[in-house]
Amino acid sequence: MQDTVLTMRGIYKSFPGVRALQNVDFTLCEGEIHALMGENGAGKSTLIKVLTGVYSKNAGEICIKGINKPHIKSPQEAQKLGISTVYQEITLCPNLTVAENLFIGRTNNLFVNWKKRNSRAECILQGLGIPAKPAQQLSSCSIAVQQMVAIARAVDMDCKVLILDEPTSSLDDQEVAKLFALMRELKSRGVGIVFVTHFLEQVYEVCDKITVLRNGELVGEYQIKDLPRVELVAKMMGKELGDLAEIHNKTQSNTNDSKEVIIETEGLSSTSGIKPFDFTAYKGEVTGFAGLLGSGRSECVRAIFGADKVTNGTLRIKGEHVNITTPIKAMKKGIGYLSEDRKRDGIIGDLSVRENIILALQVMRGFFKPFTKAQAQAFADEYISLLGIKTASADTPISSLSGGNQQKVILARWLLTHPNYLILDEPTRGIDIGTKVEIQKLVLKLASEGMSITFISSEIEEMLRTCSRLIVMRDLYVVGELKDEDMTQDKIMYTIAGGETQNVQKQ
Amino acid sequence: MSRNNNNLNSNRSALVLKELIRHRLFIPIAFLAFLLLINVFINPGFLGVSLGRDSSGNPVLIGNLINILNNAAELVILAIGMTLVTASSRGQDISVGATVAIAGGVIMRVLCGNETQPTELHAPIIVALLLGCLAGMACGAFNGILVSKFNIQPMVATLILFTAGRSIGSMAMGGLKPKAAAEFGYYGNFIPGFPIPTPILITIVVVAVTFLALKITNLSLYTRAVGINDKSSSLNGLNPALIKFLTFVILGLCVGIAGFVQASRVQTVNPYTIVPGIEMDVILAVALGGNSLSGGKFNMTGSIIGAYTIQTLTSMLTTLNVNTNAVPVFKAVIIIMLVVIQSPIVKSFLGNKFTVLKSTVGDGKERG
Numbered sequence: 001m002q003d004t005v006l007t008m009r010g011i012y013k014s015f016p017g018v019r020a021l022q023n024v025d026f027t028l029c030e031g032e033i034h035a036l037m038g039e040n041g042a043g044k045s046t047l048i049k050v051l052t053g054v055y056s057k058n059a060g061e062i063c064i065k066g067i068n069k070p071h072i073k074s075p076q077e078a079q080k081l082g083i084s085t086v087y088q089e090i091t092l093c094p095n096l097t098v099a100e101n102l103f104i105g106r107t108n109n110l111f112v113n114w115k116k117r118n119s120r121a122e123c124i125l126q127g128l129g130i131p132a133k134p135a136q137q138l139s140s141c142s143i144a145v146q147q148m149v150a151i152a153r154a155v156d157m158d159c160k161v162l163i164l165d166e167p168t169s170s171l172d173d174q175e176v177a178k179l180f181a182l183m184r185e186l187k188s189r190g191v192g193i194v195f196v197t198h199f200l201e202q203v204y205e206v207c208d209k210i211t212v213l214r215n216g217e218l219v220g221e222y223q224i225k226d227l228p229r230v231e232l233v234a235k236m237m238g239k240e241l242g243d244l245a246e247i248h249n250k251t252q253s254n255t256n257d258s259k260e261v262i263i264e265t266e267g268l269s270s271t272s273g274i275k276p277f278d279f280t281a282y283k284g285e286v287t288g289f290a291g292l293l294g295s296g297r298s299e300c301v302r303a304i305f306g307a308d309k310v311t312n313g314t315l316r317i318k319g320e321h322v323n324i325t326t327p328i329k330a331m332k333k334g335i336g337y338l339s340e341d342r343k344r345d346g347i348i349g350d351l352s353v354r355e356n357i358i359l360a361l362q363v364m365r366g367f368f369k370p371f372t373k374a375q376a377q378a379f380a381d382e383y384i385s386l387l388g389i390k391t392a393s394a395d396t397p398i399s400s401l402s403g404g405n406q407q408k409v410i411l412a413r414w415l416l417t418h419p420n421y422l423i424l425d426e427p428t429r430g431i432d433i434g435t436k437v438e439i440q441k442l443v444l445k446l447a448s449e450g451m452s453i454t455f456i457s458s459e460i461e462e463m464l465r466t467c468s469r470l471i472v473m474r475d476l477y478v479v480g481e482l483k484d485e486d487m488t489q490d491k492i493m494y495t496i497a498g499g500e501t502q503n504v505q506k507q
Numbered sequence: 508m509s510r511n512n513n514n515l516n517s518n519r520s521a522l523v524l525k526e527l528i529r530h531r532l533f534i535p536i537a538f539l540a541f542l543l544l545i546n547v548f549i550n551p552g553f554l555g556v557s558l559g560r561d562s563s564g565n566p567v568l569i570g571n572l573i574n575i576l577n578n579a580a581e582l583v584i585l586a587i588g589m590t591l592v593t594a595s596s597r598g599q600d601i602s603v604g605a606t607v608a609i610a611g612g613v614i615m616r617v618l619c620g621n622e623t624q625p626t627e628l629h630a631p632i633i634v635a636l637l638l639g640c641l642a643g644m645a646c647g648a649f650n651g652i653l654v655s656k657f658n659i660q661p662m663v664a665t666l667i668l669f670t671a672g673r674s675i676g677s678m679a680m681g682g683l684k685p686k687a688a689a690e691f692g693y694y695g696n697f698i699p700g701f702p703i704p705t706p707i708l709i710t711i712v713v714v715a716v717t718f719l720a721l722k723i724t725n726l727s728l729y730t731r732a733v734g735i736n737d738k739s740s741s742l743n744g745l746n747p748a749l750i751k752f753l754t755f756v757i758l759g760l761c762v763g764i765a766g767f768v769q770a771s772r773v774q775t776v777n778p779y780t781i782v783p784g785i786e787m788d789v790i791l792a793v794a795l796g797g798n799s800l801s802g803g804k805f806n807m808t809g810s811i812i813g814a815y816t817i818q819t820l821t822s823m824l825t826t827l828n829v830n831t832n833a834v835p836v837f838k839a840v841i842i843i844m845l846v847v848i849q850s851p852i853v854k855s856f857l858g859n860k861f862t863v864l865k866s867t868v869g870d871g872k873e874r875g
Contacts, residue, residue, distance in 0.1 A: 305742075307741075326746070327742055331743075337742065339742050344736075344738060345738050345739050346739055348731075348736045348739050349735055350803050350804050351728075351731060351732060355728060359728070359743050360743045360744060363725075363729075363743055363744040364744060367726075367729070368723070368725075
């Protein structure tokens with residue numbers, strides 16, 4: 001059996017008000033690629049930060065190759081112990097050469113023998129099969145090669161544990177293949193690799209073991225062959241898998257035939273990397289995009305709204321072919337989009353609640369037609385009372401409201417534009433239960449009044465409660481569409497794990 | 508009973524005081540008032556304004572206050588544009604002094620052609636003004652494109668015209684130093700028979716137009732939205748690049764007007780010495796007005812008060828017979844004090860001292 005290189009036992013870590021990790025164990029062997037899986041907020045990054053000394057743990061112990069080290073206080077200390085991390089964003093210096101990046105900060109010598117250094121760099125790069133020259137400036141390499149250089153640097157520093165945090169999210173398929181070849185090479189040299197990703201396929205391609213975390217707790221450690229995809233999905237989502245035999249027949253009468261089509265996409269794709277998808281939204285219907293984090297749910301709706309640049313495909317609104325290149329065009333065609341990341345893409349922090357509410361409608365109305373203060377106040381008052389927004393006044397800056405109330409303000413902003421088609425991307429994330437239920441009720445009410453709504457949520461129950469049809473996604477592909485009695489947790493998880501892609505079905 | 512009443516009264520006055528101190532314009536106004544007070548202390552007749560006659564016998568208003576209002580014209584006009592640029596682009600335009608030289612150069616060339624001492628104007632003054640404004644706006648557009656399209660930091664982008672602008676201004680005048688006919692001087696001095704200095708009138712018009720524009724367009728909302736969060740703004744249908752560009756062009760327009768006033772004061776332009784160091788004064792005016800130099804929300808009134816504050820400070824130092832070369836040092840010292848007082852650290856320190864008062868009054872603010 002392989003030797004254990006890293007053991008973490010009973011790790012606890014809490015932040016004010018949040019228990020990020022509770023009694024988490026993690027074991028890594030030599031020459032093993034170990035996937036660390038979990039949805040948003042599961043504790044993956046916290047665990048890695050504890051391991052690399054960015055955070056100090058509250059309790060628990062870490063053993064590295066037999067040495068008992070109760071505390072790793074800094075990333076430098078972790079590096080000395082042989083723990084290296086390569087992040088999604090390159091943390092090297094793009095303006096230096098490859099060789100300089102390999103050796104920078106590792107010696108205290110005042111004088112440098114560049115010739116010797118470059119030839120040594122050449123050796124390392126060749127040994128790992130990295131297509132880069134030592135004297136090349138790092139920024140002239142592709143992202144994948146830059147990442148490989150970062151890995152080479154870690155390996156050359158004699159690392160025993162290599163942590164790859166979402167290394168593949170900005171790589172294309174060929175680059176991913178190259179990276180995997182490098183990972184296998186390192187594996188054969190006995191390096192233990194922790195691989196964090198949200199791409200299921202990649203996990204099953206290179207990994208030996210999987211550790212699943214959920215809500216800061218350990219779900220379990222599994223051999224890859226013992227854990228079929230669907231069970232992995234179930235474990236990540238925290239749902240027990242019921243009897244899959246109950247799955248109903250797919251043939252269903254199409255109840256949507258009689259309804260008016262609002263949005264219709266055909267082979268739509270965008271610069272975000274989303275694969276071409278077909279999608280139809282009907283009047284008075286709540287549709288949902290289901291899938292794991294990073295599966296392309298948001299990217300689909302962003303393409304419809306013109307938030308990402310559309311590269312291919314067509315979009316029809318009420319049968320009329322439209323070319324949406326910017327959000328304002330989508331807004332004028334009656335589309336509203338409540339974005340996923342409320343803090344970053346939704347609120348305008350220092351502006352008042354009133355200004356945040358009227359913003360979208362005001363922009364649609366035009367630069368030279370500002371609402372009077374009385375009009376704006378009337379809109380704000382109307383929606384503050386309609387949605388029960390708790391704020392001292394309409395003049396309060398939105399940033400001083402609670403998360404749920406901020407979300408209601410953004411919702412008010414889009415309702416005020418009276419869209420035909422409203423996209424709600426994670427409208428209930430990070431807000432309290434009461435507000436969640438209110439928002440769900442509101443969605444159903446709006447749909448019954450004839451609005452077409454797309455509702456995206458990481459919580460399956462919520463989608464099941466609100467949506468009448470689900471588009472299921474995996475790894476940037478649409479892999480299925482579920483409705484009526486097909487809409488069960490089991491069926492969704494089954495589809496996420498193993499459904500055929502839309503493209504394959506067509507061929 | 509009477510004690511109760513007393514309590515109520517002191518509470519109410521504490522509340523009023525708190526509201527007053529918390530007002531965004533409190534520190535700028537207080538500082539301007541403080542400076543004026545010092546001036547009155549030094550020279551009791553400081554605030555006096557009298558009607559005199561100039562060399563050609565026309566009635567003119569005379570007084571320190573009039574001088575300050577008059578000389579602050581360029582500063583105020585530029586501060587208006589700079590406030591918008593700061594809010595939208597989260598940075599400052601340091602080329603305004605150099606671009607004033609360009610606008611001034613263009614105006615002189617239009618008025619004087621290739622003569623050094625023309626007896627009459629070569630073109631109507633309105634044409635010169637329009638072309639000067641156009642030159643300023645072209646400079647603003649250049650800066651704006653660098654900032655909004657190429658995402659260059661405003662200070663770096665405007666460094667180009669900061670460096671080259673004064674030479675360009677000289678080239679615009681064909682390397683000559685012409686002096687325009689006396690009637691061009693009306694706009695930087697007095698219109699014969701009208702006692703108020705024309706720059707004050709121009710300032711009033713510019714300020715009025717600014718506030719009108721802020722009222723009848725969405726300039727304020729868009730600028731703030733883009734400055735606070737350009738990602739959210741673009742998802743709400745705004746075009747952040749266009750809005751940043753627009754604010755730079757508006758600043759360019761202000762530059763054109765300022766260049767016109769400045770050129771008219773002595774009817775000539777020396778591009779290498781015109782409005783020396785004004786870019787820093789303008790940025791300081793914006794900062795003194797309580798605006799964050801990292802963009803977002805802005806306070807136009809504050810910037811205008813800030814501009815007058817700086818002019819008051821400058822003329823106070825001149826009145827005190829401080830050596831012209833030493834003026835910047837005194838200015839710097841006073842401004843450091845002011846900026847430190849407005850810094851978040853000091854504010855929170857004073858805020859803590861103030862909590863006793865706050866707790867007796869009670870905080871009306873709720874959190875949702």
